[in-house]
Amino acid sequence: MGVVELRQDFGADDLRWFATRAKDASQARHLLALAAVLDGMNRAEAARVGGMGRQTLRDWAHRFNQHGPDGLIDVKSPGRRPRLSDEQKLVLKGLVEAGPAPETDGVVRWRCVDLKRVVRERFGIDLSEVSLGRVLKQLGFSRISARPQHPKQAPEAIAAFKKTSPLRWRKS
Numbered sequence: 001m002g003v004v005e006l007r008q009d010f011g012a013d014d015l016r017w018f019a020t021r022a023k024d025a026s027q028a029r030h031l032l033a034l035a036a037v038l039d040g041m042n043r044a045e046a047a048r049v050g051g052m053g054r055q056t057l058r059d060w061a062h063r064f065n066q067h068g069p070d071g072l073i074d075v076k077s078p079g080r081r082p083r084l085s086d087e088q089k090l091v092l093k094g095l096v097e098a099g100p101a102p103e104t105d106g107v108v109r110w111r112c113v114d115l116k117r118v119v120r121e122r123f124g125i126d127l128s129e130v131s132l133g134r135v136l137k138q139l140g141f142s143r144i145s146a147r148p149q150h151p152k153q154a155p156e157a158i159a160a161f162k163k164t165s166p167l168r169w170r171k172s
Contacts, residue, residue, distance in 0.1 A: 004034075004037050004043055004046070004057065004058055004061045005061070005065070006034060006037060006038060006061055006064065006065060007064070007065045007068075010038075010068070010069070011038060012035040012036075012038035012039050013035075015031045015032070015034050015035035015038065015069070016031070016032065016035050018031050018069045019031035019032050019035070022069075024073050024074065026072075026073070026074050027069070027072045027073045027074075029050045029051055029052075030050055030060045030064070030072040031069060031072060032049055032050060033046050033047060033049050033050025033052065033057055033060070034046070034050075034057075034060065034061060034064055034072075036049045036050075037057075037061070043057055043058070060072060083125050083127060083131070084119070084123070084125060084127070084135060088119075088123050088125075089135065089138075089139060091122070092115070092119065092135070092136075092139070093139045095110075095115070095118065096110055096115070096136065096139070096141060100114070102151055105118070108149075108150075108151075112129040112132050112133050112136075113129055115132055115136075116128075116129055116132050119132065
């Protein structure tokens, strides 16, 4: 078992002091494992103190040597880059807010399957309906949509129908 070389500007007591003040539990474990190394424990025993393997302890030792105690905080990976850019999302938001044009879009209300087709045609990106639903949710849209209106619907006819309808059909 090889020796883990650590920078000398921090002692074992310093690392324990940092561990007691660490807000991240993983950072505290890493600091305590490295303090055990500075106390003279071999790599296997020190790794057990930190609840990790020997190779993992070695990797954390390298990060500690480069970045000090703050380098022992787990940094979340940023993940995969979104398929739609911010500009494309704004265009999509405008499309949804404006609603479809029945003549050109062939639908009277947007569904994810319809928007999927539009995104593929406009941006050349093939998103799944589930992914598109997530994007719409991020943009502030809910799954509930307004009831579609026929383009030739007359508001006067609706009002006349409501006035002549029997009382039991009216909402109170």
